Amino acid sequence: MLPFYDVIVVGGGHAGCEAAAAAANLGSKTLLITMDMGKYAQMSCNPAIGGIAKGQIVREIDALGGYTGIITDRTSIQFRMLNRSKGPAMWSPRAQSDRMRFSEEWRNELEKIENLDLWQDAVIHLLLEDGVVKGVKTKIGVEFKSKTVVLTNGTFLNGLMHIGRAQMEGGRIGESASYFISDQLAEAGFVTGRLKTGTPVRIDGRTIDFSKLTEQEGDKEHYKFSYLPYEKSELTQRSCWITYTNEEVHKTLEVGFEDSPMYNGTIKGSGPRYCPSIESKIVTFAEKLQHQLFLEPEGETTVEYYLNGFSSSLPWDVQYKAMQLIPGLENAKIFRPGYAIEYDYFDPTQLYHTLETKMISNLFFAGQINGTTGYEEAAAQGLMAGINAHQNAHDLGDFVLNRDEAYIGVLVDDLVTKGVDEPYRMFTSRAEYRILLRQDDADSRLTPKGFELGLAKQERMDLLQEKLKFRDEIVEFVSNFSIKPQYINELLEAKNTSPLKQGVKLKDVISRPQISIFDVIEPVVPFQKFLKNIPQDRYEEIVQSAEILIKYSGYIEREKQMADKFKRLENINIEDKFDYESIHTISTEARQKLTKIKPQTIGQASRISGVSPADINVLLIMLGR
């Protein structure tokens, strides 16, 4: 009676939605099962997408043909390009989104995807047979059969919430937890652990004194995530507001520490070091007398604000008292207090780079259950797992991105190679080849791959080719065009850079750090005329991509060479080539780690913490290299 599916995705969070959409769009008969169809891709915590390194991930998802960028663009109520004062490798787009619209827009898109069936229910059991997954069983008793299953349960596996000494079972406030699956998998031999994350109070905006806060508006030029030029928000744009904690706030919070589940030992899982609770911050940075906080609007029309930076699992009254000592919040009322949640995750070194589990074939894990934190990290894994589940179901090749190709490549490789001991989030510093992984060129890096898969459509390729064509023409123009001092020196002096003595190529002027390509358009009339050819709706995007190529070509080249050099190691396959236990010339730790992680290449082996260059040398020698 029920169809046999190629891919079943369990969980409709950020990971699950991208996974289901990708598999179905690639042509797999796909089923997405989630506990509440009213909460697809719910933003459990802050109402924002992107930010440093995370923004790049969203651009990559979009370039491959995923949805997170599009949905964010349509529902954003503020957009900012972070780090604009730094080099373009550091530029990171970030948007505030309307929380409810975001989820609704996802639902609208899912409902439009052919091949995708939707089902509201909780999965409580995996159908396993001889180490192969065969489908799932739900709480209401349905057995759905499939070739592959993607698990994306987020924070729901045996979820337990804490506010001071109060504990509540659930996957998020008001929602049930998910039981039985992690127990079943632990029994089957999977290594599981507990992690925790937290969220701050939500405030009634009617009770905030904004006159005491610093306003932070969005960018005037409307940047966006999607490379599709027509995706954009119709919502009224809103400001965020900045305030600070102070010593009084810290003292008041400390009073609650003995009732804090984090400090009295109730919470066993470790929390995200880089997204810490306010109590962790005042302990870790005891010398800091204040911490910056952001009040972020929860939607276009609601009066609810999110107090970013004030995540806490202290007793509600401690949170409340401390909050009222923050400038602007003296009379603020809370809609919902902050809380922490502990949940099960699976050690991600139990996965291949495809996110398939090593122990059970055709079973994939993606999102928070792999020990990550963040919507973007979850969505990226979902996309990759969805693609690979489709490839697997149709006996097609693995789809893996390298560390020099995408932050997504870094993310997956870090997870499966190094594992996690606290919730993993992406940073630019995790990438060796940062200058290659920019937000402006995710399309050049990934759209051809997405297109080859069949996920990115012809339209995306056409847009990319148009962009590259014009970009290259600009680069060629400025490389050949000589500019005379009299035309440009006024500008150079105004910008505090030394005037020209003789004519040089326009490219050399643009390469100067003080000068932007947009500065030279006015004085250099032939360039101005030339740029009239650029499609007007993508003008800024294209001119900027040319500028980045011009200004950073040296760095880009250098990183490319490094990556190539390294790739040679990456190409030395060592899967099943060694019995590490019997290699006595490597360190004990290396022996254990290599046995556990079973790296597929020398490159991967070299990134395992505890495996030293000397150990790698031994392996290379054994391989006769």
Place this chain on the structure above:
Amino acid sequence: MLPFYDVIVVGGGHAGCEAAAAAANLGSKTLLITMDMGKYAQMSCNPAIGGIAKGQIVREIDALGGYTGIITDRTSIQFRMLNRSKGPAMWSPRAQSDRMRFSEEWRNELEKIENLDLWQDAVIHLLLEDGVVKGVKTKIGVEFKSKTVVLTNGTFLNGLMHIGRAQMEGGRIGESASYFISDQLAEAGFVTGRLKTGTPVRIDGRTIDFSKLTEQEGDKEHYKFSYLPYEKSELTQRSCWITYTNEEVHKTLEVGFEDSPMYNGTIKGSGPRYCPSIESKIVTFAEKLQHQLFLEPEGETTVEYYLNGFSSSLPWDVQYKAMQLIPGLENAKIFRPGYAIEYDYFDPTQLYHTLETKMISNLFFAGQINGTTGYEEAAAQGLMAGINAHQNAHDLGDFVLNRDEAYIGVLVDDLVTKGVDEPYRMFTSRAEYRILLRQDDADSRLTPKGFELGLAKQERMDLLQEKLKFRDEIVEFVSNFSIKPQYINELLEAKNTSPLKQGVKLKDVISRPQISIFDVIEPVVPFQKFLKNIPQDRYEEIVQSAEILIKYSGYIEREKQMADKFKRLENINIEDKFDYESIHTISTEARQKLTKIKPQTIGQASRISGVSPADINVLLIMLGR
């Protein structure tokens, strides 16, 4: 640290939202606590508001200054006036609403109400002191103090869901149940019981064959619920679709009966007789070979449809198989199967007409927990409880509506006087004075009362007065204006009613059943000219209200007299006047019932089932009447 509230409302369903809004708008410092702020006034079952008798209730809520009508108008995707072929006492407005927008719009409105604080949490305990409620305690450990508390927990109290033999705890699919409160109250002496209700499958509209279904469009003229002329929907209007079950469907369903929690004894609570499950229908009406079903869209853009009439708690595969035997649904896919839910309710005879409990002062109950079913019934009780909690908190008088004033009056009086033994829903037949309780004149009946309370604003009174003024002018005009045969006989013949022999008052023509007031406008030019004075945006509303008065004045007068006669009994107060146990001349049943219900008037006593006219006579004699 926390404010002391006048009114705390527990639960943000239809009852709770109206209660909180009313109390706060009247000036009470009010707190609304609900488990999920994303689900205010969630429509748990069909995405529709109004219908027979229920539509009248919504008009009454609006006339008093409540919100359900306004929210429905803003979010409706179809509007129909039911029973238009019958007399205007039977006309009942009904709308399909976008389920998610409905909840969002409620949230927007709640956030705009001064004096209203919002809190997301679950109440687990009432603070009681010497038979008086003093506040509530929540799951995360907050104690909120107040003068009054309104409980509106809906289907959440010890909620248990059933699909075939599968059982799940919860208040609605995906949501936690509410524990401890009903146990606490049972311990305090309250009589509680179990009731059940159910909901049908939700279907993927992409898999429906609409060519086999009958389309049902909305009314072309856009009727609406609110008396405020500017409230209206901006959403695209959508059709419903009609189909039928058949013998094959019934046979297939019957196969599941042994696994049905309704028939194998698992479900103990009784269900709504008038909103039965499909399995009840095929048992109760065994001779009927088909039942009509409606496919109702769940929102403006979603592909999800609600299969109205197919509510079921049979095993999901039985529902699925049977559904696929229904014309148009041969290949239909389900998003979510139907289910039943059992929950605790409180015998409503434990309440005064104010909805305050007799046992615990300042504690009010409203909505589904009083044994009713339906959004409208819940909202109406919420409004009344919210008003009375405010009145109570400020030592103001009770606000009670009589049976000849409002369906809301009938509803409350039925509940507190007769109690329930199955989920109570409103019908026109429950009202003795149906012709007085029309949907067109809820404003004349109730807006002055709402205005006096302070809930209906000046604007509503002005609108009402304008309407009454023009209505009365129309009635006066047609009562005085004589029409000659030559002007009207053509129309009369065309409408198959006997032509005039001599001039008569225009009123007499309009009184004929075959003739509508709108018919005579064209032929009677002076009338036409006269009507030019009527405000154009309310033209139809006003002319229609005049017509109803003209056509039905005889009936209206008669009912008014009956009501007045009865009111004399209603005015004989007998509260605390009798020790029924000692009156041996009344029947044993009357003795027991009167002792239990403690009627406040002879009128109320006479409506208690088991109390005969003879018993009433005894009481009257004892009173010396």
